[in-house]
Amino acid sequence: MQLRPIPLTAQGFEEFGQVVELAKLEHYAKQISINHGLTTRFHDLLNIDTNDQGGRPIVNVFRTSPLPLPHKVKVMERHPLGSQGFIPMGDQPFLVLVGRTAGRIEGRLDFDDLMHGDDLTLFLANGRQGINLKKNTWHHFQIVLNSTQDFIVIDRAGDGDNLEEIEVAGDVWIGDFNS
Amino acid sequence: MQLRPIPLTAQGFEEFGQVVELAKLEHYAKQISINHGLTTRFHDLLNIDTNDQGGRPIVNVFRTSPLPLPHKVKVMERHPLGSQGFIPMGDQPFLVLVGRTAGRIEGRLDFDDLMHGDDLTLFLANGRQGINLKKNTWHHFQIVLNSTQDFIVIDRAGDGDNLEEIEVAGDVWIGDFNS
Numbered sequence: 001m002q003l004r005p006i007p008l009t010a011q012g013f014e015e016f017g018q019v020v021e022l023a024k025l026e027h028y029a030k031q032i033s034i035n036h037g038l039t040t041r042f043h044d045l046l047n048i049d050t051n052d053q054g055g056r057p058i059v060n061v062f063r064t065s066p067l068p069l070p071h072k073v074k075v076m077e078r079h080p081l082g083s084q085g086f087i088p089m090g091d092q093p094f095l096v097l098v099g100r101t102a103g104r105i106e107g108r109l110d111f112d113d114l115m116h117g118d119d120l121t122l123f124l125a126n127g128r129q130g131i132n133l134k135k136n137t138w139h140h141f142q143i144v145l146n147s148t149q150d151f152i153v154i155d156r157a158g159d160g161d162n163l164e165e166i167e168v169a170g171d172v173w174i175g176d177f178n179s
Numbered sequence: 180m181q182l183r184p185i186p187l188t189a190q191g192f193e194e195f196g197q198v199v200e201l202a203k204l205e206h207y208a209k210q211i212s213i214n215h216g217l218t219t220r221f222h223d224l225l226n227i228d229t230n231d232q233g234g235r236p237i238v239n240v241f242r243t244s245p246l247p248l249p250h251k252v253k254v255m256e257r258h259p260l261g262s263q264g265f266i267p268m269g270d271q272p273f274l275v276l277v278g279r280t281a282g283r284i285e286g287r288l289d290f291d292d293l294m295h296g297d298d299l300t301l302f303l304a305n306g307r308q309g310i311n312l313k314k315n316t317w318h319h320f321q322i323v324l325n326s327t328q329d330f331i332v333i334d335r336a337g338d339g340d341n342l343e344e345i346e347v348a349g350d351v352w353i354g355d356f357n358s
């Protein structure tokens with residue numbers, strides 16, 4: 001099974017989290033004029049949700065190299081204790097692979113403990129889009145396409161087990177976008 | 180009085196906050212290899228301090244136009260309830276004007292309620308440096324030099340009065356860096 005990417009939109013991604021349209025903030029974010037009109041504050045872009053079990057939000061840079069494609073999707077992960085936001089520092093497109101929300105997957109987990117290709121959705125971010133994954137959203141690790149890229153990442157530090165993984169059944173692939 | 184900029188360094192800025200060396204993260208930040216070696220996580224770069232009086236951290240974009248220079252410095256501000264971090268999305272240099280820490284200024288405030296030119300330090304950030312102002316640090320509003328720039332800003336939302344201002348006495352100027 002070959003996953004086919006669809007363009008990332010706020011509406012399409014709503015089940016999994018938020019999209020931050022860096023190139024179109026004026027259409028998507030609350031604007032406040034400050035600093036005597038020299039600065040526009042695009043206000044409160046991410047739902048930061050990191051306080052469970054005494055957690056705290058942290059700011060990091062993720063420097064991610066391109067994933068060699070084609071790539072067989074073997075495992076998905078989720079963070080049950082915190083949201084995780086990614087804001088690209090460059091403008092190269094990247095992929096976002098997510099799985100259906102916890103409730104539906106939990107139902108399936110009782111059955112065979114595996115995720116299946118039709119549980120997955122592959123989004124293509126245009127490079128000027130950030131995302132913020134809701135707590136407990138199944139996702140693949142970052143898939144950068146063309147060159148090494150830096151992302152500002154806002155996620156959680158603190159006690160507790162904040163990583164779960166699930167295997168993906170069968171032959172599920174992401175094709176080579178460069179060929 | 181003409182303020183003379185000095186290069187921004189972590190050591191020189193320590194009294195006022197942190198410097199995030201985006202071009203030299205490998206020398207300044209804790210590194211964790213994740214995603215099967217494809218990603219380096221430069222971990223926990225900012226001391227986020229926004230919880231006073233029920234505050235919460237928020238992520239914003241500040242889009243700031245250049246400040247016309249020369250500029251007379253008339254007022255400084257501080258946020259008594261929260262840190263404020265600025266991470267540039269581009270690579271243009273900018274200025275950071277800060278005032279001595281609260282304790283020393285408080286002493287002076289009892290005297291004449293004004294800040295003076297020799298309380299101020301003007302830093303030149305190279306465009307690949309972010310900063311995180313400590314709670315209660317006197318600072319000028321953003322001073323962008325060449326072209327409109329976007330910054331990721333991590334600061335505080337919540338109840339309480341999180342803005343104080345103080346007048347600057349006398350003739351204190353920032354010169355024109357373009358002439």
